[in-house]
Amino acid sequence: MRIGVVGLGLIGGSIALGLREKHAVRGYDRDAAARDAARGRGLDVTDTLEAVLPADAVIVATPLGAIVPTLRALMAKAEGTILFEVGSLKRDVAALADTAPAHARIVGLHPMAGSTAAGIAVADPALFHARPFLVVPTSRSDDASMEIAGEIARELGGSVTVCSPQVHDRAVAAVSALPLAAAVALGRVAREASPIPFDAVAGTGIRDATRLASTPVDLALPLLAAPGLAEHIASLREALGDIERALGDEHALRGLLDGARPERP
Amino acid sequence: MRIGVVGLGLIGGSIALGLREKHAVRGYDRDAAARDAARGRGLDVTDTLEAVLPADAVIVATPLGAIVPTLRALMAKAEGTILFEVGSLKRDVAALADTAPAHARIVGLHPMAGSTAAGIAVADPALFHARPFLVVPTSRSDDASMEIAGEIARELGGSVTVCSPQVHDRAVAAVSALPLAAAVALGRVAREASPIPFDAVAGTGIRDATRLASTPVDLALPLLAAPGLAEHIASLREALGDIERALGDEHALRGLLDGARPERP
Numbered sequence: 001m002r003i004g005v006v007g008l009g010l011i012g013g014s015i016a017l018g019l020r021e022k023h024a025v026r027g028y029d030r031d032a033a034a035r036d037a038a039r040g041r042g043l044d045v046t047d048t049l050e051a052v053l054p055a056d057a058v059i060v061a062t063p064l065g066a067i068v069p070t071l072r073a074l075m076a077k078a079e080g081t082i083l084f085e086v087g088s089l090k091r092d093v094a095a096l097a098d099t100a101p102a103h104a105r106i107v108g109l110h111p112m113a114g115s116t117a118a119g120i121a122v123a124d125p126a127l128f129h130a131r132p133f134l135v136v137p138t139s140r141s142d143d144a145s146m147e148i149a150g151e152i153a154r155e156l157g158g159s160v161t162v163c164s165p166q167v168h169d170r171a172v173a174a175v176s177a178l179p180l181a182a183a184v185a186l187g188r189v190a191r192e193a194s195p196i197p198f199d200a201v202a203g204t205g206i207r208d209a210t211r212l213a214s215t216p217v218d219l220a221l222p223l224l225a226a227p228g229l230a231e232h233i234a235s236l237r238e239a240l241g242d243i244e245r246a247l248g249d250e251h252a253l254r255g256l257l258d259g260a261r262p263e264r265p
Numbered sequence: 266m267r268i269g270v271v272g273l274g275l276i277g278g279s280i281a282l283g284l285r286e287k288h289a290v291r292g293y294d295r296d297a298a299a300r301d302a303a304r305g306r307g308l309d310v311t312d313t314l315e316a317v318l319p320a321d322a323v324i325v326a327t328p329l330g331a332i333v334p335t336l337r338a339l340m341a342k343a344e345g346t347i348l349f350e351v352g353s354l355k356r357d358v359a360a361l362a363d364t365a366p367a368h369a370r371i372v373g374l375h376p377m378a379g380s381t382a383a384g385i386a387v388a389d390p391a392l393f394h395a396r397p398f399l400v401v402p403t404s405r406s407d408d409a410s411m412e413i414a415g416e417i418a419r420e421l422g423g424s425v426t427v428c429s430p431q432v433h434d435r436a437v438a439a440v441s442a443l444p445l446a447a448a449v450a451l452g453r454v455a456r457e458a459s460p461i462p463f464d465a466v467a468g469t470g471i472r473d474a475t476r477l478a479s480t481p482v483d484l485a486l487p488l489l490a491a492p493g494l495a496e497h498i499a500s501l502r503e504a505l506g507d508i509e510r511a512l513g514d515e516h517a518l519r520g521l522l523d524g525a526r527p528e529r530p
Contacts, residue, residue, distance in 0.1 A: 112468030
């Protein structure tokens with residue numbers, strides 16, 4: 001296939017690098033430095049958005065706020081091209097699809113992998129190997145476009161699950177937005193509570209536990225708009241209260257510790 | 266030096282492997298299978314605790330509950346041997362030292378590194394490289410024993426900070442026990458809140474954030490007795506409440522996100 005990738009950061013860059021063996025991949029980024037860096041990694045890169053067309057598929061991997069405008073711009077010119085996007089939340093894309101022309105084909109993708117590092121310099125064609133990969137149909141997804149979505153996800157090494165935009169966004173609130181909020185709060189409290197400066201005492205454990213607090217602010221902010229996050233934070237506060245009350249009660253603590261990992265590998 | 270290492274799990278095993286190039290290291294574990302596994306990794310292993318003596322230093326790396334009894338047993342037979350221990354909390358060792366014979370030499374060590382994996386099979390002489398390494402004097406530490414403590418910590422590659430048992434335990438409550446409690450609560454809530462099964466949707470972020478919930482229960486329970494943990498959990502609940510209230514207010518959220526990482530590398 002001829003595949004366009006718009007937005008050549010960590011995710012878009014990794015997708016482009018992961019697909020170019022089997023497909024004719026052309027990339028675009030609105031930032032000239034990112035385009036140069038992508039060329040430096042051997043990608044075929046165009047200087048305008050429109051020049052990724054004609055294509056069988058275009059994958060939009062811009063920051064979340066730019067996804068709908070980019071899809072609109074492509075829809076106006078790309079009859080017959082299947083449009084994919086890899087944003088962290090699907091509500092706005094689902095709404096766009098509901099009002100899109102009948103010929104439009106739009107499918108959401110969400111590889112559950114990433115890093116707090118950003119940019120094509122850290123892009124890796126193996127980033128999605130053995131990672132969950134959600135495929136999210138909209139009202140403008142048909143069998144052919146869903147099949148190609150699954151093909152792309154599998155070619156990138158992902159483990160595919162199909163779900164609706166609503167279910168997707170609720171899952172993201174639980175497994176992406178909530179851990180981000182928890183990491184931000186934990187990082188702040190641990191630093192304030194430790195009588196030894198953080199860097200002189202922090203080992204692997206707390207560093208892993210608070211890594212998400214280093215998510216770039218422009219990625220973190222939209223994620224904190226995930227639906228139901230406020231309720232999940234309230235549940236987390238309650239779960240912490242359960243532990244607080246169990247302190248000193250070995251039997252109760254064992255129960256809470258055992259309950260935290262029934263399905264862990 | 267002749268150095269004994271008692272308790273050949275991940276930490277004790279890594280210490281023994283890390284010190285044997287420069288010192289005559291003898292190890293002991295009360296579990297015969299652990300002794301065999303340690304011999305399999307090329308260590309000189311004795312079949313009784315007493316046989317690690319005579320030694321210039323013995324490092325006790327048993328589970329926390331066994332540290333004081335092991336130190337008592339060694340003290341009875343080891344005049345002139347400096348006793349070190351690497352437990353996660355120092356309160357009980359400090360109390361032991363306060364009532365120990367005048368000739369006893371006892372110093373706390375705490376390398377801030379580890380893994381949720383356990384046992385000498387995963388021991389690694391490089392485990393402590395570039396990691397914080399706390400050296401904790403007791404009332405039975407003198408200049409010579411403190412100097413050897415620093416030497417051992419540096420030979421293992423650690424970055425040394427000296428602190429009192431009280432300061433140590435308060436720091437551990439903030440950077441080890443609190444993240445453990447947070448991981449347990451977060452793992453439970455994220456699993457309950459996600460409409461997609463955890464393994465089909467969990468990416469790197471939540472897996473890192475909840476890794477500490479897989480700490481073996483017998484290591485986790487004593488850590489949850491760290492002093493001040495209840496207050497830290499209460500602070501974490503408040504910090505989560507701050508985020509909950511800021512949701513939808515971009516300016517306030519930016520402030521919280523920026524505040525979470527002022528000193529991060």
